[in-house]
Amino acid sequence: MITTTGLTKVYQSRDREVTALDGVDLHVREGEVYGVIGQSGAGKSSLIRCVNLLERPTSGTVTVAGQDLTALAGRGRRAGAELRRARTRIGMVFQHFNLLDSRTVLDNVELPLEILGVSGQARTRKAKELLDLVGLAEKAKSYPGQLSGGQKQRVGIARALAGDPQVLLSDEATSALDPETTRSILQLLRDLNQQLGLTVLLITHEMDVVKTVCDSAALMQRGRIVESGTVGELLATPGSELAHELFPVGGTASGPDRTVVDVTFHGESASRPVISQLSRTYNIDISILGAAMDTVGGKQIGRMRIELPGRFEENVVPIGFLREQGLQAEVVDGDPAPKTPAGAPAATAGPAGTTAVPEQTAPPVKEAAK
Ligand SMILES: Nc1ncnc2c1ncn2[C@@H]1O[C@H](COP(=O)(O)OP(=O)(O)OP(=O)(O)O)[C@@H](O)[C@H]1O
Numbered sequence: 137m138i139t140t141t142g143l144t145k146v147y148q149s150r151d152r153e154v155t156a157l158d159g160v161d162l163h164v165r166e167g168e169v170y171g172v173i174g175q176s177g178a179g180k181s182s183l184i185r186c187v188n189l190l191e192r193p194t195s196g197t198v199t200v201a202g203q204d205l206t207a208l209a210g211r212g213r214r215a216g217a218e219l220r221r222a223r224t225r226i227g228m229v230f231q232h233f234n235l236l237d238s239r240t241v242l243d244n245v246e247l248p249l250e251i252l253g254v255s256g257q258a259r260t261r262k263a264k265e266l267l268d269l270v271g272l273a274e275k276a277k278s279y280p281g282q283l284s285g286g287q288k289q290r291v292g293i294a295r296a297l298a299g300d301p302q303v304l305l306s307d308e309a310t311s312a313l314d315p316e317t318t319r320s321i322l323q324l325l326r327d328l329n330q331q332l333g334l335t336v337l338l339i340t341h342e343m344d345v346v347k348t349v350c351d352s353a354a355l356m357q358r359g360r361i362v363e364s365g366t367v368g369e370l371l372a373t374p375g376s377e378l379a380h381e382l383f384p385v386g387g388t389a390s391g392p393d394r395t396v397v398d399v400t401f402h403g404e405s406a407s408r409p410v411i412s413q414l415s416r417t418y419n420i421d422i423s424i425l426g427a428a429m430d431t432v433g434g435k436q437i438g439r440m441r442i443e444l445p446g447r448f449e450e451n452v453v454p455i456g457f458l459r460e461q462g463l464q465a466e467v468v469d470g471d472p473a474p475k476t477p478a479g480a481p482a483a484t485a486g487p488a489g490t491t492a493v494p495e496q497t498a499p500p501v502k503e504a505a506k
């Protein structure tokens with residue numbers, strides 16, 4: 137539904153150039169909620185502004201719903217009208233709502249319809265329907281100043297839906313809101329995604345947002361996407377930073393001659409008693425050092441850090457058993473040649489919701505299968 141290839145944005149400011157996007161290949165499938173996460177300055181807002189051509193990319197292409205927007209933008213004034221038309225199919229939600237204070241809630245939602253040339257009664261009817269959809273029907277005659285932050289954002293979302301978009305872009309739509317209001321707005325985005333089949337691309341710096349609503353996610357660092365995929369794919373990628381941040385598990389070996397394994401469960405395997413089967417089959421005592429379980433996009437997903445007695449060589453068969461059961465099993469400690477650094481830093485990092493990934497711990501570029 138949204139594809140960018142080699143998207144680059146270089147800002148020229150007086151005597152210096154800032155490369156905000158450095159060859160971004162993004163692929164958002166139809167009907168999914170896709171989260172882009174990254175530290176301040178990573179290029180997230182630049183990416184979303186380039187996706188609807190509010191910002192003109194320096195190079196690369198943007199295709200939305202099969203239409204190459206960059207080609208339209210490059211073809212002069214006549215194409216300008218076409219680009220504007222294409223843009224009405226892309227709704228945009230802003231962090232600071234951008235409502236007109238002098239207009240009522242209803243009039244704010246009517247504004248884009250007015251611009252689209254929808255007249256009189258049809259316009260009011262449509263705006264009222266949209267307010268109903270976002271649960272604000274009774275506030276139609278209020279002014280933005282009389283609303284809470286969450287209510288203002290609902291108006292912002294209703295307005296973004298005016299052109300019956302197929303795609304909704306959201307730049308930090310919840311970062312000015314308290315946690316409870318954030319949850320209700322995320323739920324609304326999820327409902328709209330499901331009811332209207334809307335594809336949602338959202339930018340956030342909060343891992344909790346990704347966990348609550350996203351089917352897929354990408355991590356941006358210094359203008360590049362360094363990891364991307366469905367949440368399931370990310371969890372199955374050894375050493376994935378996003379996976380470690382989504383499901384941080386901690387705990388270290390209780391002594392020498394122990395093997396520590398991170399086990400990732402998703403889909404059907406999450407509901408099978410695999411650990412007790414492992415224990416019974418090989419007659420070994422298993423300690424659970426840490427675990428995180430959650431429901432992501434309606435599916436149970438989780439990670440567990442377990443400790444097996446004996447060194448890695450003695451545990452090759454039980455670890456093979458886990459993998460045969462369709463689980464991801466990553467040896468953290470006890471492996472003579474570990475695939476991930478022992479106690480991967482993100483696994484023991486701060487509370488979920490923080491995305492600060494120290495640069496020196498950034499792993500090499502990896503792309504999950506798309
Ligand atoms: N209009 C502009 N002119 C010059 N430089 C810009 C402009 N907009 C953004 N930048 C620079 O581009 C880089 C990426 O900025 P961007 O706003 O995309 O980051 P971000 O990931 O959205 O950050 P934040 O989380 O703080 O919103 C930054 O170094 C920023 O200073």
Ligand SMILES: [Mg+2]
Binds near residue numbers: 180181182
């Ligand atoms: Mg930003």
